[in-house]
Amino acid sequence: MSDYQHITHSPVKKDGRKKVTGTARYTADLPLENCAHGAVLRSPHHHARIIRIDTREAKQLPGVIKILTAEDIPGEPIFGAIIPDRPVLASKMVRYQGEPLAVVIAEKKSQALAAVKKIAVEYQELPAVFEASQALEEQAPRVHPDGNLLLEYNHGRGDIKEGFAASEIILEETFQLPRIYPGYLEPEASAAAWQEEDETLVVWVSSQKPFEDRKAVSKVLALQTDQVHVRSAEIGGAFGGKEDSGLPILAALAAYTVKGSVKIINSREESITGHPKRHPAEVHYKLGATRDGTLLALKVEGLLDTGAYASYGPAIGGVFTEIAPGAYRTPHIQVSTKIIYTNSPFSGAMRGFGAPQAIFAVENMVNKLADALDMDPIDLRRKNLWRKGERTPSGVLLEQEPSLNACLDEVEKALQDLRSLPTPEGKLSGVGFSLLVQAMGLGKGLPDDTTTRITWLPNGEVSLDIGTPDMGQGTLTVGAQIAAEELGLPYESIRLDQLDTSTSPDGGVTCASRMTYMVGNATIRTAEAAVSALLDQAASELDLPRDRLAYQSGKIHIEGGKSHPISAAEICARAAEQDLQITGEETYSFPYPPEITPDDMPIGMPHIRFGYGAHAARVEIDPKLGTVQVTDIVAIHDVGKALNPRGVEGQIEGGAAMGVGYTLLEEVKLKSSGRWTDNLTEYLMPTTLDTPRIRSVILEHPEPTGPYGARGMAEMSMSPVAPAVVHAIADAVGVYFNAIPISGEMITEKTAAAQSTGTSWQKNIEPFPGGLH
Amino acid sequence: MNHLYNPRTLPEALSILAETQGVVIAGGTDLIPQSRNRQSLPRELVNLTKVKELQFIREAGSWIEIGACTTLSRIIDAPLLQKKAPSLVQACSLIGSVQTRNRATIGGNAANASPAGDTLPPLLIHDTQVALISAAGGERMILLTDYLQGPGRTNQHQGEIIRYLRLRKLPRGMRSAFQRVGNRSGMAVSVASTAVGLLLRGETRDEIQELRIALGAVAPSAVRLPAAERKLQGRELTRENLERAGALAEHHSAPIADVRASENYRRRITRELVVRTLQGLSRASDQEED
């Protein structure tokens, strides 16, 4: 089936066995001796001035060791992923409900929680603003002194006026996208231990960016970077939400202050309100085309609500700006994106990083345009797709033919299959689809490097250190497969250790669908370096010229001699006896070749390596109750090369299910009680019964710069779901929804009105097959 | 919280309740989540899950008695209830998850008195009585409709516990069913629910001899709709009359708007659920059942 021994296969995951036997240690599971527990006092107010924090009574409670406030911070009291705007502990002002003000350290968690309640805080409440559009108004409460507009991108090409003037049809729509919570099963947790003997602080994290956490912690504590050792525990899911140093900093501060060990484990409530969520967005689109369906002009105005603090908002706005026009060669484009502060819990990285909002809007626009022109939405797309040799809206020169047409071919087949499924009595069914373009990597101008290391062990096996945490998606496994492939060793001979910033190479942040690409490319090079180092050692050990030695599959062959090959293990064992380490270490830097990369964009833009895909969806709707069941998703993704096919399917299936939640169920919203949705009784994620049958169609049009042709894809499986389901709902009931999540209530409201006027984009399908009796 | 009592017998449980400030806990599936990480648990709890006398399902003449600490899973698996109280079995199987149903008890669902408690509409169409017992006052029996006093409020006195629920068997030939809508397919709280009992008569079985309708999640407590039921008694089984039953149900519902749904939506789907449940029952009615 393939010429490869390891890649393109799906071996049992390296971290699998410990996870199915319950022995994997997540941060909360770590057995730490004499470990105290931290609990965080969080603001009940959305916006208030802090007059006084009185900890006297709380300090007297049993078990309380210390109560930390901003005064206890030895170094920088402010941090931030991109912009330092977020207090470690609020001391003057709270800007969202859930913002940390103090940490109680006590012998037991229950004691810490009890003491938190006894801290008396005097607040002066201030007016708050929760909607991005309102936050821009003149009289709106100011979240930060410099105003609520954090950043604005304006990107255009062509002449937008001319484009609309030449258009024969113009559509305008406004879309509303919700604030959603990543919903990883493991709430954030961090533990830290001060080691007096060498004056170092060990910090265990459930984090996508241990090296960034190390920097952040050392700044706040005014320590040298090498005094802080950040270790990755097992990570119980992340999806972008664990690109946040907030909790590691608090645990580190606590342990450092008491010169001991402290663990802080968030409750689900704290996790929902106090950690990153996807940016809610209000997006206005104006699209012009000719009557034959040629796209001419697109004007986009996007408002992204970053909440009380910037987090990754600026970068997310950049991705939104780039992806807003979709994979279409519209000649006249103008995109304006505003990142706005509000008094909502802050938004940050989450699977897709600005792209899901853009894909939702642009794909809906194109589907609506097809309806308006009475065109097949597949044909309409085919007319306007990106092409080899042309530049994308952000100016990237496409050197390869994008696989968009191949994706649409698969969509056609999938729709045919889905349309043939029987509709149960009393239900309406519909099918729809969405196209997808999304990029991987951090973007031009940002350091986007991954270093991996391979060390030969005395028994001839190797240890691989990829320098980035595996949050469950399987980077460690894919890294091991690549190392095994390159070294010709059994998969079992590749040993992996948990990341420790004091010993591991820096693999960069686990994000941006970059891991397979970056770790893969780095590891291929590292393996070569490791072989070279082994041969150097063998040459000196055997006293032979280096060029007579050749490595293959764990053995060193000697050219021209009659002797048998020598095992790598023998050389490694001899080196170990002399305390010599045989190691290869290489860095791969994400390439941004000047010939294809424009240099007129802000830092972090553009992204130049794209992934393509499409999803087809089928829904069944109970029109009177409004209930929508997504029965099927066919998820088509061009992954370049599936290095671990089951792993790829796993990413697709997980993203598709998360997309169903985004479309139909999930939203963190401000309730009439004045509190945010903060529990899993109200924040509903899809269960087994809400998740459709998901079929993955994996295309392999190689990415020339990718390892074996592979490209990243982990985020991309979520974005097409919402527009595909919206399209399918429109097919079933004749109404497009511009806002998600779509509740049963919204369906019943709209369907009644649409029954008479309903149009279905599938002209061969009756809008109301069967109907109710 | 500083004490958990684990009585093994009913008299032991009652005397603990009489002598302490203890609050009853059974499956804990409502009490523990409500305690916000156990920070607000009552000082003393009396655990009833060890009291075997409170776990039973039995026939007693024209009644079925279900011990208060019978779990929802036991109810779902009980052949007697599958046959004689299908709407209750249907409701129980839609509550929470397997994990919840293995712990949650029918007495707990009643005592929690949530407007959205899914066992309540089925119990109401069975004219259920609540057998309460205390050390001081002995045993008393009250109608479930009188027991439920509003969201989280019941007619249960200090020191009293539910001993069992007493369901009147449905009239011979009456069929019953439960339907609901939640915001998610798995593990959801009902946005609206209904239990309906339908008895037909006449040679072609096209006359409504008796109708029972109870609603959940659309009033401060789950409610029976006697007025609506009476209006349709003796009427012909027509689409029009089924619609009328739905309209009456909508008319008698008094829902609130909350994070899960608006008033209007609750009303609208209540109507639809009642019509649909009746429709299902009337269609099934040509297959004779004991």
Place this chain on the structure above:
Amino acid sequence: MDIQIKVNGINHHLQVEPSTTLLDLLREEMGLTGAKDGCGEGECGACTVLLDGDAVNACLILAGQADGCEVKTIEGLSRRGELHPLQQAFLETGAVQCGYCIPGTILSAAALLEKNNRPTDHEIRKALAGNICRCTGYTKIIEAVRSAAEELRNV
């Protein structure tokens, strides 16, 4: 308070605080951290264990309520290093990603297969509806349970 509890086949006589949950007892007092704390309100299923053979959320049970009961956790599922067919199937199908939901999900599946070794996909979905997984979209989890059921029928 004093309790007697049998965990993974071993009897224990323990002193617990009345407000301690079964989950706290397992994780903090007994070092059995396979059961996870995901929400504390019975909504995620990460803390699922078997109590007298039934799948339950250990976060909603006070340790004192488990007095006299038998508990099985994920640590007790494999025998002498030999994986249970469910564990093996989860590995082989690729049903494990972050793994946080996996111990609970496997135990829910084990309780199902104990009663029904020929479940339909819908029965599997119903049995696992209380175990939220955010990584996998459940597809491979369902495949794993199906395949373990077959394995169990053949032994």
